[in-house]
Amino acid sequence: MTVQLTPLHPLFAAEVSGIDLRQTPGPALCDEIHRAMDRYAVLVFRDQQLDDDQQMAFGSALGPLEQTRGVVDVHKQRLKHQQMADISNIDLDGKLLGADDRRRMFNLGNQLWHSDSSFKATPAKYSMLHARVVPPEGGDTEFADMRAAWDALPAKMQAKIRDMVTEHSLIFSRGQLGFTDYTEQERRDFAPVPQRLVRWHPGSQRHSIYLSSHIGRIVGWPVPEAMALIRQLLEHATQRQFVYAHHWRQWDLVVWDNRSTMHRARPYEDHTYPRDMRRVTLTDVAPTLEQQMAA
Numbered sequence: 001m002t003v004q005l006t007p008l009h010p011l012f013a014a015e016v017s018g019i020d021l022r023q024t025p026g027p028a029l030c031d032e033i034h035r036a037m038d039r040y041a042v043l044v045f046r047d048q049q050l051d052d053d054q055q056m057a058f059g060s061a062l063g064p065l066e067q068t069r070g071v072v073d074v075h076k077q078r079l080k081h082q083q084m085a086d087i088s089n090i091d092l093d094g095k096l097l098g099a100d101d102r103r104r105m106f107n108l109g110n111q112l113w114h115s116d117s118s119f120k121a122t123p124a125k126y127s128m129l130h131a132r133v134v135p136p137e138g139g140d141t142e143f144a145d146m147r148a149a150w151d152a153l154p155a156k157m158q159a160k161i162r163d164m165v166t167e168h169s170l171i172f173s174r175g176q177l178g179f180t181d182y183t184e185q186e187r188r189d190f191a192p193v194p195q196r197l198v199r200w201h202p203g204s205q206r207h208s209i210y211l212s213s214h215i216g217r218i219v220g221w222p223v224p225e226a227m228a229l230i231r232q233l234l235e236h237a238t239q240r241q242f243v244y245a246h247h248w249r250q251w252d253l254v255v256w257d258n259r260s261t262m263h264r265a266r267p268y269e270d271h272t273y274p275r276d277m278r279r280v281t282l283t284d285v286a287p288t289l290e291q292q293m294a295a
């Protein structure tokens with residue numbers, strides 16, 4: 001079977017048609033999906049009426065799943081699969097999260113540009129987000145192509161940042177919104193991890209800027225100077241020409257490569273409307289500092 005790909009943006013992102021993911025793809029189809037991911041970095045599969053088990057099976061067919069989630073209030077999780085991330089505003093009893101619920105405050109961090117699990121020693125490879133219930137307006141997800149952003153940097157800046165090492169933590173990203181309310185256990189779980197600032201993406205043979213709002217330091221740099229540079233890079237990398245905005249329909253499944261893109265949630269009226277999205281996430285092979293950097 002050969003899938004059809006329709007580009008959604010001049011640089012990256014494509015819609016895939018001709019597949020029903022209720023049947024778990026075999027190795028040949030998975031290879032095609034990996035090749036399309038290497039080229040496009042974001043793939044949109046429309047009208048995929050999957051349940052949790054089918055979504056998990058699709059993820060597992062593409063590679064090893066992440067085993068832990070970066071969440072607060074881990075005892076209040078709604079979904080039956082431990083490895084599935086609940087990207088919703090819905091509580092255990094099916095009601096909308098209260099205005100001052102800690103989980104809601106924490107989840108607002110998704111509105112900052114980030115790469116999933118960059119705060120883990122071995123970060124995420126692909127994320128697969130499935131729309132079960134979408135609000136009538138708002139709640140888009142935006143993606144930015146970090147390979148194109150790298151290519152567009154002046155050579156002098158490329159040389160300057162090429163070997164930099166950053167430190168990432170959920171505490172840094174949430175701190176930007178003023179969220180500081182952690183248990184001692186969460187503080188230990190969210191301790192900063194080092195990552196390369198520039199990565200090599202083997203599937204496309206291109207470099208990417210490995211940016212994320214989880215960054216709070218550049219190793220060896222004074223914090224304000226580091227964060228001014230990170231902010232400058234974030235602004236560069238999220239210029240509109242690098243961004244694809246996805247407007248969700250129910251049953252969309254969007255797969256993105258966290259090694260070569262950033263993303264952010266856009267606001268919606270979450271006191272009024274439910275938004276039920278569920279994410280299965282593939283783990284990368286190793287910490288970025290242990291991954292090969294092309295010559």
Ligand code: OGA
Pocket residue numbers: 087110116127129139140141142263264265266277279
């Ligand atoms: C995610 C995420 C954005 C959104 O699932 O990792 O950041 O729009 N989601 O819900």
Ligand code: MN
Pocket residue numbers: 110114115116263
């Ligand atoms: Mn995310």
